[in-house]
Amino acid sequence: MISIKQVDYNGIDSLEYVIEPIPKVTTNGVLVKMSVLPVVPTDLKKENNPHATSEQFGKLPRTIGVSGVGTIVAVGGNRDQKLINKRVFLLNPAGAFSEYVLNENNNWLFVLPDCVSDNEAATLTATSLVLKKEIEKSASSNIFITGANSVIGIYLLQQLNTVNKKIYPIVTPSSKTYLNDFLPDIQVYTVSDIKEKFDSAIVADIAGNTEILKVLSDKIVDLSIVSIAIMTQNEFSNFKFVHESFDHSTYKHLIEALANHSLKAPIGEIFDDHDVKTAQHFLEDNHSRGRILVKF
Secondary structure (H helix, E strand, O other): OEEEEEOOOOOHHHOEEEEOOOOOOOOOOEEEEEEEEEEOHHHHHHHHOOOOOOOHHHOOOEEOOOEEEEEEEEEOOOOOHHHOOOEEEEEOOOOOOEOEEEEOOHHHEEEOOOOOOHHHHHOOOOHHHHHHHHHHHOOOOEEEEEOOOOHHHHHHHHHOOOOOOEEEEEOOHHHHHHHHHHOOOOOOEOHHHOOOOEEEEEEEEOOOOHHHHHHHHHHEEEEEEEEOOOOOOOOOOOEEEOOOOOOHHHHHHHHHHHHOOOOOOOEEEEEEHHHHHHHHHHHHHOOOOOEEEEEO
16 A cells, blocks of 8 residues: 655655555454545644654654545454444544554544535544634633634634624635635634724634734734644743644534534645645645645
């Protein structure tokens, strides 16, 4: 089988296509033939920076990716035999960009209903819910979201429909039309659209753009920032870095939301498996227009 490996820290073009044996099915394992995988910014960061992750799976060489969608083609003796031929969404921190992935942790496996497509499921992320919890805890009635046109931003905006706060999705001018078209019921802003001063607000920072944060800080007296993009900084006093903590029930909830159409999946460009480098360059060089996917 083919796996896509990061072998050094020289960026996208150093990725290698490696031929490996198909994993043998263990007693506690299921073998998944992968079909659709998401291209994510965290891989780009890891491919350029040895300090971008402290995970145990950060050692090189490593198979890129942490999630994807596929079909179970073999089932070990200790697993549910009814899983055979089921389509699944799969989390695999040890790497997902392979033709076949062996899953031995049932908590990381999610059977997909027929009404949720492979492409829709492959866009899933629970990081938006981390930001939602911080927003719900905040006493401020004003919420700014930087990078609102990103996949995480689009999921977050949909998940905030029950939050009784004023929401200001912040995007670049070139992304305004895209977000307006995708979520037509939500008012979208560029940072230059924000003219008034605010007594207090919380910023859910997805973009990691300190210049935008500085502009907002000049307009907000009591500002708190929660960021998934900036780990450390010295410019803002009330600042917190947050990250996703895995919860099986969270992903079950997200899949159910796709199934009942309370969430709409932002699907972007789709590339073939031999174009992984091209797909990553596309992510790096373009504004977010939905999750970029690779089909195996």
